[in-house]
Amino acid sequence: MDTDHALKCFALTISNNIAHIQLIRPEHLNSMIPEFWQELPSLVRELDARGDIRVIVISSTGKHFSAGMDLSVFTNMASTFTGEPARRAEAMRRSVLALQDSFNSLEEVRMPVLVAIHGGAIGGAVDMVSAADCRYCTQDTFFTIKETQIGMTADVGTLQRLPHLIPQGLIRELAYTGRNWSAQEALAQGFVNQVFDDQDTMIDAVMKIAQGIAANSPMAVAGCKEMINYTRDHSVPDSLNYMATWQAGMFQMPDVMEAMTAQKERRMPSYEELHPDTGVMGSQKNEG
Structure with a gap:
């Protein structure tokens, strides 16, 4: 697919009306650097605009799906905490809305978005996968609403989407404690559709599901x-x-x-x- 610039955080392959997006910064645990938040919505909306893409599959590389927000994003935000309070707060609000829009794009595109998760899905990664249509994971997967443990409230979609996906008591426990949430628990509560023994088996199965979707109108x-x-x-x-x-x-x-x-x-x-x-x-x- 032609792009105006090379993607830093993602690789894209397209076959039989299915777009496969992979996170490709495994050496950095696929943390979400500033470029991530710009590339993801631009990429999925461009795929949506084509008209010929019927399913998007998102997976990752390396040990973990994603460690969430990169420290550089927090550093950039911290540098803006200056000046008159009202104007500083208004700018902060716009920054958060822009981050939220990155994951809103997964809901807003016309085609289903399937996410294949392995290893850790931490912090912002939970926000991300919560916005997908369907989630699949491996036995070693764990989910963590990490923001609470670093002194902030998750603000990019987890607390808004998870209450529609899992019981209220569980989302509150996970958010208040920041504890790890296992693949088996996520399966039992209906957050993920299936759990697989390994990543290769999972990708093969998710691609077959995508093919079944792509075969329909x-x-x-x-x-x-x-x-x-x-x-x-x-x-x-x-x-x-x-x-x-x-x-x-x-x-x-x-x-x-x-x-x-x-x-x-x-x-x-x-x-x-x-x-x-x-x-x-x-x-x-x-x-x-």
Whole structure:
């Protein structure tokens, strides 16, 4: 995929409508340096804008998935704690919102985002994986809301998303103590979909799941993601009303007929790609 500059924190491969994003700073435990927070949202939104990407898979390299926020980010923030208090606070608020936007992008893109986790997912990494559609991990994985233990409150999505994913009592315990949360406990509480013996087995399995998603109508899958995200934050009546309005415009027959015909002919269906976002990408679509 063409980019305006080389990525420092990520590697990207694209095959069969699936984009595989890998964190590639294993020697630094894939900590989230300033470039991370810019590259991730730019990358996933560019993939979304293409129109031909149907699933994003995120994995990592090295011993741990990610050690979370790099110390350089805290150092940069600390240097801004000067000047008139109100203006300093307003600037801090904008900085936090910008960090939050990096992970918001995982929810906002049209396609599902699957995360394959191994080793430690610490601090900001919990914020990150909480924003994904589905999570998978290895036996050695552990999760830690580390921020509490370093004197701050997690502020990039963990405390807002986890209460929708696991029981209230558990999220409070994890946040208040900062203790490690094992793969088996995460599986038992429904935070992760599956636990695998090793990373290679996990990646193979997650890619097969991604292939199953990519084989379906991208319009139908995008609609599922939109509706599930919406109903999380709204009442059932409001969500049903939104569903009816969505269907009034989005429910068309070509994909339905193709699915039925393919089933009858015992072949895989072939669906038209979603339209690229020309407002973001212009008239040319980047090639993977």
